[in-house]
Amino acid sequence: MGNLLDNWRFKEPSTVEECDSTWGSDSGSDEPAAEDDSGISDSVSPAESEWPAGNNGDSSPKLTDSPEFLPKMKRSFYAARDLYKYRHCYPNYKKSRQPKEYRNLRFYLNKIPLVPDGIYIEEILTRWRGDYDKLEHNHTYIQWLFPLREQGLNFYAHELTQDEIKEFQSTREAKRRFLAAYSLMLDFYGIKLLDKSGNVARSSNWQERFHHLNESQHNYLRITRILKSLGELGYEAFKAPLVRLFLEESLLCNTLPNMQHSILEYFVYTIRRPAVRRQLLRYARRHYRPAHAFLWGPPPKRSKSRSGASVGAGSSGIRAPAPTPETQRRGEMSFFPASACSGTLVSYPDAGGCQDVVGESLDGYAPLASGMVGLEGALIMMLDRNDCSEAVSL
Template identity: 85%
Template sequence: MGNLLGHWRVKEPSTVEECDSTWGSDSESDEPAAEEDSGISESVSPAGSERAAEDNGDSSHKLTDSPESPPKMKRSFYAARDLYKYRHCYPNYKKSRQPNEFLNLRFYLNKIPLVPDGIYIEEILTRWRGDYDKLEHNHTYIQWLFPLREQGLNFYAHELTQDEIKEFQSTREAKRRFLAAYSLMLDFYGIKLLDKSGNVSRSSNWQERFHHLNESQHNYLRITRILKSLGELGYEAFKAPLVGLFLEESLHRNTLPNMQHSILEYFVYTIRLPATRRRLLRYARRHYRPAHAFLWGPPPKRSRFKGGDDGASVGAGSSGIRAPAPTPEPQRRGDKSFISSSACSGTLVSSHDAVVCHDVSAEGMNTYTGMDRLEGVLIMKGEGNKYAEVVPL
């Protein structure tokens, strides 16, 4: 029995719907007003033929059968599956048999340089700030500055382990440098970190940096890594302010139009608390143009009817079948996001998927804050008093 349990693996989701629990835990009182649902496309819940195409590839869009029809956009299963694994702490993660040398932590303690460049963290933090050409064209440092429990493009960098994460979070010097590295990258993108709560705003040179960021789209892959690493190393609450700023700039101010699809397909879904994702997506949906092309929910209102003896409810999507709910995601105490609401225009442009597949793997001082409430859940804690499972009450 012990050997059987040792080889047990969690069944991974096979559709976008199974990967995304953002709206699955929504309550009727938490639903948006009826008029907000009028712009949702029925393609949010793809039917049989679309779902088959989704399972066979990770393209972010497909053409309809009619040559005269415009391209019909769809969500990327690659992105949904990748972020499902991240939010659920890599359910099929295999512990390495190699001794844990804590190389990421030692790098942040300035004891070893990053490989292959031979550069120490202190040199990066003190000499690279403002050197935008170096930050743009060097492609080996980002995996060391923002480590994950998954392999990046720099195969000299080392994946995080659970033990290393625990040790990192309890080491003040490492955490101080990690926040300095985060501030360094925000400055590169035209953003400044305002405080230790993760609030952010435009920097003084935001126009120049936003123009670069809008055109240099490989940085969207870097931002996804940064957001993931924030969550791994104890800064989950920092994500919503940054994602909120990007939504504001791309959808309302139209300063980062090329980033829209990456924000909605990737950045939002690095956030582990569904309530926070819902708030961000509702804001996005109010400002997204064209409204009918918004793919990220909320789904159409569910019609309830009796099914069998238990009176089960079924979703009213195009398939008529409600996808099974995935494993509940970890919940964190935290935050309440604020984003202003105004009309905007924008274009749906996706480059993030192409970058991932290719690489295989106003002037106003607007402040974006982050704070989420802990909804009614039962938290099952495991080793080290860390949450292992969250069960809705």
């Protein structure tokens, strides 16, 4: 019987298109579904997908260039599959047979230290803030501060379980310290947490910290983990403000240019609500350069050639962005205010736990702009869900 049940395990997607329902009709898209002929299915590293810079410093290939000389741009299947599993709450997740030790929760209750360093959470929160060298060079704490249901580089850290997640979300002391840990890491990156709704902005020393963050790219893996952990532990609504700030800084202000790839391949796709991903990607597409190299959608409409064959993006995998209707442009960033290089953002209602997002359904979540709720009501709803009244003082 056990072998028979194993055969019914969820089949993982095998292409980027299968991993990404952001623009599909199955995700509640507000745009008509369209086939994507970009040929995006192979895994490539960030280095392989960079544009070669010319002698004049302009790294943008021209549309008039011969296709055989254009670099073949593709999205990373590895990234798409990893974030697909996360957004769908690890469909092949096996429940641990180990006793319910709740080691992550006990760590946040200051009852056990992290392993192998033997440091308690209160010491990290009170003594490590502003100690940027320690936060940069110590690689064992991040898995304890931001636990996930997947194994990290610190094999002493324990993976979260569904039962532990529920217990964590109902424990005020743990949630208070978790927000303090999030604020600690934001400060390390040159960002400050403005309020209990997840709004963020540049900190006073942002120039120094952004310069470091732009050069210290291993921190992008940490940020991906932080975003995932926010969603697991009840702070889904905190993701979009941070991702939007990073998009603004990398695309408009050019303060974090090296982060562009990680934002679009990883950070955006940690967000479980397809509607919010679409808003962020439309914003990114509007400012991305070169515009025709934007690979993250929406997929272009296909037309028929005289021979009857579908005309798509071509063998290079590069496609020009589909035109955006005027009505969509007017509401393009309805979740976010226009604040170029300000770093201050507005969050949105919490998407809830995994039980509400399997299959990336939007059932039960009315659009932010509809009804009589409005932004103020949306924030109240989010605060009520997350019990942020017990959040750390900021």
